[in-house]
Amino acid sequence: MEAKKWYTFDDVALLPSYSxxxxxxxxxxxxxxTCKTNVAxxxxxxxxxxxxxxxxxxxxxxxxxxxxxxxxxxxxxELTDWINEIGNNGYISWGxxxxxxxxxxxxxxxxxxxxxxxxxxxxxxxKMKEAxxxxxxxxxxxxxxxxxxxxxxxxxxLVRWGADAIRVGIGAGSACTTRLVTGFGAPQFSTIHxxxxxxxxxxxxxxxxxxxxxxNSRDIALALAAGASxxxxxxxxxxxxxxxxxxxxxxxxxxxxxxxASSEFQKTGRASExxxxxxxxxxxxxxxxxxxxxxxxTSLSYAGAAxxxxxxIAARWVEVTRNYWDxxxxxxxx
Numbered sequence: 286m287e288a289k290k291w292y293t294f295d296d297v298a299l300l301p302s303y304s305x306x307x308x309x310x311x312x313x314x315x316x317x318x319t320c321k322t323n324v325a326x327x328x329x330x331x332x333x334x335x336x337x338x339x340x341x342x343x344x345x346x347x348x349x350x351x352x353x354x355x356x357x358x359x360x361x362x363e364l365t366d367w368i369n370e371i372g373n374n375g376y377i378s379w380g381x382x383x384x385x386x387x388x389x390x391x392x393x394x395x396x397x398x399x400x401x402x403x404x405x406x407x408x409x410x411x412k413m414k415e416a417x418x419x420x421x422x423x424x425x426x427x428x429x430x431x432x433x434x435x436x437x438x439x440x441x442x443l444v445r446w447g448a449d450a451i452r453v454g455i456g457a458g459s460a461c462t463t464r465l466v467t468g469f470g471a472p473q474f475s476t477i478h479x480x481x482x483x484x485x486x487x488x489x490x491x492x493x494x495x496x497x498x499x500x501n502s503r504d505i506a507l508a509l510a511a512g513a514s515x516x517x518x519x520x521x522x523x524x525x526x527x528x529x530x531x532x533x534x535x536x537x538x539x540x541x542x543x544x545x546a547s548s549e550f551q552k553t554g555r556a557s558e559x560x561x562x563x564x565x566x567x568x569x570x571x572x573x574x575x576x577x578x579x580x581x582x583t584s585l586s587y588a589g590a591a592x593x594x595x596x597x598i599a600a601r602w603v604e605v606t607r608n609y610w611d612x613x614x615x616x617x618x619x
Contacts, residue, residue, distance in 0.1 A: 291475035294504045297602045298609060304589030312585035314578060316593040317492040317514045318351060319428045319450040322399065325349030327509065327593060328577055329494060330528075331458075331519035332356065332378040332404055335543040338529030339370060341522065344570050346374045353378055353402045353430070372396040376430065378404040381412040388423045400428030400449065406463065408432045408452070409439035417446045433496055435471040437483030444484060444491045451491060452517065453480050457498030459520045460542060460560050473498040474511050481512025481597075502580035509581075509593055510600035521577075525570040532566075539563045 306312070316327045325348060330337045332355040342352040354367045356378035364377065368390065377398050379387050391397045403416055408431055417429055431443045432452025443451050454477070456463035456470030464470040477495050484491060492514035499505055499516055508516050523530045523542040530540035543561040567573070590596035 291472040291479070292604065293472040294474050294498060294507045295610070296472070296604060297474055297507065298605045299506065299510055299584070299588065300601045300603060301587045302589045302599055302601065304586060306586050306589060306591065309583045309586040312582045312590060312596075313592045314581060314585075317450075318494070319400065319430060320491050321428055321449055322351060324351055324515065326574060326578060327513075327515040327581075328505075328522075328574060329353065329515050329517050330522040331496070331517050332402060333519055333523075333543070334358070335530040335541065336519055336523045336528055339366060341525065341527040341529060341570060342367070342371050342375060344527050346371065348571070348574055351375050351399055356380060356404055368393075368396050368398060371398070373399050376400045376402050376428070378402045381405060381416045384416060384419050387420065391424050391427055397427075400430060402430040402432075402452075404432070404452075406433065406455070408434045409436065409442060413443070414446045417443075417448060421447045430494065432494070434480070435476045437479045440480040440483050440493075441487055441489075444487065444489045448491060450494055451480070452494045452496045453477055453513070454495060454497035454517075458496075459500070460562065461497065462560060474507055477508055477511035477513050502577055502584070505577065505581060506584035507602075509596055510588075510602065512597055514593060514597075520564055521573065522570070524564040524567045525573055526566060526568065527570045530564065533563065537566060539565055 314326050315323055318324045330341060330352055332353040334355045334357040337352055337355055345352045351374060353376040358364050375398055379401050387401060403413060413431060417431060428449040429447060430450040431448035433455055434440060434443060434453060435455040440451055454473050457473040477493060481493055493512055494515050494517050495508035495513035496517040499508060499518055505516050520542055522528055523540060530542055533539050533541050541561060542564045585596050588596055588599045590599045
């Protein structure tokens, strides 16, 4: 049994470091999405049907972010439209079956996507190994994002199987109940950190995508400090005007955010591992990206980090107690 103590985002706090930066505007947020592709900002929408669609995808491409289309489309024309309009500016999600169909999609020299994201709940499995190896046999130069996983052993295996990026995190998503249903999963901050350390030990440059548990810009900073190169955001992107989530009122104030493992999406005989709920629409995706970028640059400046890579190296943290949170609240005299 594992005896080592692992931490959630709420269990730790970052410590400032000496900085030579002239301004909090200085840090560059360009980072690796895969070992072959950079993005201008480290914020990637979760490949969920109530998050990513063409409208959001096109706006992200304008911001030099490569989105990943979800695999839960009900009409094949949705995927076709994505490939035709986003094409090599984005990725597509896929399961571990019908690999011959997937291989055929990437035969088109003009519209083929940048890569594929093999998207399964438990990515450390034989079928994942076979899927990556089969796809890479046909398309060795096409990028593969694989996950999800939450152990160092799994991270190392996915890299050795041929993954170009790894999605890390099981059970931390706001619409996910995997931990409550199955008992499996690991605290997200330490999951990212331990997987990052494991990849360093084998001298791998394959980046980590932190997937799940991120509620705000603080969590984003912690995920990157722990070793992630990008973060995958579901609820935050679902709350934008451009998201694929459906409005549920005339005022267009609320949308419904659906967990992909909820009962609505599960086949007969499979346990539900997610919920659906309402999110308040907060504004446009450009407004969200601006807010998150400004906050993250400030975080990097506290660490004296000029970029995300430097932040991963320079960041230091300590364990905190519940009193840390009481002390952190704003307080005004009545």
